[in-house]
Amino acid sequence: MGYRNKNTGYVNDILASRSVIKRANYAIIPPDGLVNNSIPGFENCELSILATPKLGATFVDYIITLLDGGQNKAGFGGEGIETFFYCLEGKITVWADDAEHTLEAGGYIYCPAGVILKFANSNGGANSEAFLYKKKYEAVAGYETHVVVNNVANLEKIAYEGMKDVILQNLLPADLGFDMNFHILSFEPGACHGYIETHYQEHGAYMLSGEGVYNLDNEWVPVKKGDYLFMGAYVPQATYAVGRGEAFSYLYSKDCNRDPQL
Incomplete structure (x- = not known):
């Protein structure tokens, strides 16, 4: 499993944390103490799960380090699930609806429910960092969404x-x-x-x-x-x-x- 901050052994201090967890109300989760999770489909990725329904959220958030060869080619999202992917650092190639896009820092992609998102680190052997989100889509008759790819710049x-x-x-x-x-x-x-x-x-x-x-x-x-x-x-x-x-x-x-x- 391991910690996201990669610290091992004892800390040179008493055990303490800035985390505050008040389920269904609010939470503060600093990087220290986050663990890496193994999830099928995520290869060569250090992934920490942030908010989930167990915390009181109606969505799931993740923070991901894509190592050299880091990817999810199995696909993320699916029937009834919308997704959002934001590149924090590095360079990441994403695929949705048979189209390929390259995201650098500040780049992002939104995929509607039913559109499978795939991604791979393309940062020349260096790590990339990303924020990932998923939620059940609430459809309304007469309206629909579409893939959005852009950069905050x-x-x-x-x-x-x-x-x-x-x-x-x-x-x-x-x-x-x-x-x-x-x-x-x-x-x-x-x-x-x-x-x-x-x-x-x-x-x-x-x-x-x-x-x-x-x-x-x-x-x-x-x-x-x-x-x-x-x-x-x-x-x-x-x-x-x-x-x-x-x-x-x-x-x-x-x-x-x-x-x-x-």
């Missing part, structure tokens, strides 16, 4: 709620066929949300850069690059960016465009 930068030091990027179309979206929020040091949010939508969020202090259920906790957050429905949430010289940014999912079921 091509996306519009929107002043979030009119705040020029908080930038929002929408990774998927504003189309009612999609029952979820991915965004990147980026806060310059000292910037913050305009208010503490309380809403129906849940999030899985991977910290891309910088440092912040996050309000989760009215408890302020420090977070930084490499941490993962799960925010359940209705949990109060907001952040202040802290640190020096680097924006605090994160990639996050949001369920949308659907009426809650009874």
Whole structure:
């Protein structure tokens, strides 16, 4: 199995963790303590499972290191399952609907339910890093989704709620066929949300850069690059960016465009 941080033996300190797990409410999962999981189809990959229904999420998130020869040629996703794949570092070749694409840092692909995603490390023998997501698709008559391939470098930068030091990027179309979206929020040091949010939508969020202090259920906790957050429905949430010289940014999912079921 092994740890994601590759540390072995005893630590030179008491055993401690920044992890906070409050099932169906919120969770903070730092890299230290994450274990590598073996899953059929993933070859030469160091894969850690983040959020799952056991945590209270309606989706599953993963963080993956693709080693030399790392791949999933068996296919990911399938009937009723939509997927999203984001390249954090390196170079990765992906296949969907018989089309081949190359993703570099900031590149991503969304596959609709029923479209099988395959991928392989193509970084010249060096490792690549990726974030992976899957969820059951909630279909609505008269609407459908489609494969989306892009890179965040091509996306519009929107002043979030009119705040020029908080930038929002929408990774998927504003189309009612999609029952979820991915965004990147980026806060310059000292910037913050305009208010503490309380809403129906849940999030899985991977910290891309910088440092912040996050309000989760009215408890302020420090977070930084490499941490993962799960925010359940209705949990109060907001952040202040802290640190020096680097924006605090994160990639996050949001369920949308659907009426809650009874």
